[in-house]
Amino acid sequence: MAHSASSITSLPVQYTISTRVFGCTHSPSVEKKFYASCKDLNSPVEKLFLNETAATAALERANIPKAVRSFVSFSSDPTHMKRWEHAANIKFTSVDGVPAVEADFQSLTRDLGACIAIPQLYGQDFLDRNPTLLSDFWTFDNELFPLAIIGVPRWAPIKPVRDGIAAQSRLHLALQEFYHRVAQLEANQPIDFNANLSDISPIPLSRIKTYVAHDWTPKERGQIELGLLWGQNANTQPVLFWLLTYVYSTPGLLPRVRQEITPYLTLDGKGELTALDIASLSRSCPLLKACIYETYRLVNEANSIRYLTSPVPLSSSSSTTTTLPSHTFISALMSLPDHDPTVYTSPETFVPERFLETSADGKLVARYGKLRPWGVGAGMCKGRTFAEKEILAVGAAVMGMWDVGPVGGKWELPERIPGTGVQKPVRDVRVVITRRGV
Numbered sequence: 001m002a003h004s005a006s007s008i009t010s011l012p013v014q015y016t017i018s019t020r021v022f023g024c025t026h027s028p029s030v031e032k033k034f035y036a037s038c039k040d041l042n043s044p045v046e047k048l049f050l051n052e053t054a055a056t057a058a059l060e061r062a063n064i065p066k067a068v069r070s071f072v073s074f075s076s077d078p079t080h081m082k083r084w085e086h087a088a089n090i091k092f093t094s095v096d097g098v099p100a101v102e103a104d105f106q107s108l109t110r111d112l113g114a115c116i117a118i119p120q121l122y123g124q125d126f127l128d129r130n131p132t133l134l135s136d137f138w139t140f141d142n143e144l145f146p147l148a149i150i151g152v153p154r155w156a157p158i159k160p161v162r163d164g165i166a167a168q169s170r171l172h173l174a175l176q177e178f179y180h181r182v183a184q185l186e187a188n189q190p191i192d193f194n195a196n197l198s199d200i201s202p203i204p205l206s207r208i209k210t211y212v213a214h215d216w217t218p219k220e221r222g223q224i225e226l227g228l229l230w231g232q233n234a235n236t237q238p239v240l241f242w243l244l245t246y247v248y249s250t251p252g253l254l255p256r257v258r259q260e261i262t263p264y265l266t267l268d269g270k271g272e273l274t275a276l277d278i279a280s281l282s283r284s285c286p287l288l289k290a291c292i293y294e295t296y297r298l299v300n301e302a303n304s305i306r307y308l309t310s311p312v313p314l315s316s317s318s319s320t321t322t323t324l325p326s327h328t329f330i331s332a333l334m335s336l337p338d339h340d341p342t343v344y345t346s347p348e349t350f351v352p353e354r355f356l357e358t359s360a361d362g363k364l365v366a367r368y369g370k371l372r373p374w375g376v377g378a379g380m381c382k383g384r385t386f387a388e389k390e391i392l393a394v395g396a397a398v399m400g401m402w403d404v405g406p407v408g409g410k411w412e413l414p415e416r417i418p419g420t421g422v423q424k425p426v427r428d429v430r431v432v433i434t435r436r437g438v
């Protein structure tokens with residue numbers, strides 16, 4: 001994986017996934033455009049999502065405190081609920097006479113994360129204008145993606161494929177129409193529906209130029225763009241769910257994390273979160289970071305797949321060298337050591353302390369160690385800085401303001417099954433949520 005980008009590349013893999021999984025129609029002309037524009041399409045993503053300052057600024061603009069204040073809105077009327085509550089099977093209840101809400105925790109946290117992240121890429125109007133976007137996204141991710149990636153054809157007469165393709169087509173159309181409006185903005189033309197695009201990130205403004213320069217048709221733009229929407233959300237939001245679930249359910253951990261994050265959270269007299277110091281949370285909260293790393297270790301399934309364009313020598317520990325021929329696909333499952341008891345003792349137990357170390361100047365720091373959740377080399381994740389900050393900031397905000405416990409009084413974490421980058425729970429986790437300290 002450490003060989004030069006000229007002999008080892010992820011592009012053929014990306015192209016295959018774009019056509020087989022994300023539903024981009026394969027043709028010689030699409031293939032040519034893909035290879036010609038990939039670098040220019042990815043470059044604005046790296047500028048925003050890999051840069052510390054830019055990622056922090058985007059999350060500050062997202063106004064996480066405002067969203068997290070309404071994590072649950074204590075309303076049984078769907079018209080008054082927040083968007084992320086819609087799929088969470090919300091039930092208004094009370095604990096010892098105090099208002100409480102029962103909810104499906106995975107759906108709630110996953111959609112909260114998506115509602116915070118997506119506008120940072122495509123603007124708020126894109127989310128508001130497409131009311132089925134989140135349900136379509138998770139239907140595509142849960143149903144079609146795992147089948148398509150193992151080669152089940154799109155014509156297969158089975159419900160998950162049919163439902164997944166219907167959801168995927170709506171996502172394609174939403175993205176196609178979005179880019180039509182971005183093209184209108186770029187050309188100083190009136191924008192459809194008079195939509196407000198003032199808050200979109202620089203990414204679509206740059207990608208539209210590449211789409212136009214390489215003659216991507218409007219339909220193809222919507223299809224290929226699904227890969228970016230998916231990359232931004234499909235792993236980040238499930239990790240947020242698992243992080244919160246592990247911290248709330250591990251005895252004695254929540255008070256320690258709260259103690260660490262408290263200086264960087266501002267709560268008003270009513271216990272409402274009003275501000276979040278994201279830069280300091282990133283810098284000064286090793287235990288919270290270690291909780292995130294331990295969550296990656298338990299649930300991430302990073303896999304780096306590459307194509308060899310020329311022969312690559314491979315040395316083994318016995319000092320014999322073999323040569324992998326060109327036109328070979330290789331796959332490195334980076335998460336393989338994560339569950340190995342010779343690498344991590346009690347690998348199935350959530351122990352964040354295993355990622356804590358004392359630095360030379362005596363400070364506690366969280367270190368990745370052997371963990372490789374983002375893949376390796378040039379094809380490594382292009383959104384890792386933003387993803388980790390989003391998980392850290394939204395996670396800290398929720399923990400700072402809300403108490404979460406299991407319905408029935410005893411945490412029973414569901415089995416994890418392979419997902420599409422992050423493991424999924426076999427069932428959702430039903431929780432009861434109250435304001436902190438109640």
Ligand code: HEM
Pocket residue numbers: 010014042045049228231232233235236237239300301302303304305373374375376377378379380381382383384386387388421
């Ligand atoms: C916890 C959240 C995330 C995880 C675990 C994750 C993980 C990964 C992994 C394992 C890869 C493949 C790396 C390889 O082949 O070696 C990847 C690629 C990628 N990720 Fe992420 N990712 C996350 C969030 C994001 C976000 C927020 C974005 C922003 C848009 C993003 C954009 C991308 C892109 C564009 C690629 C393709 C890179 C390339 O092939 O050049 N990811 N990610």
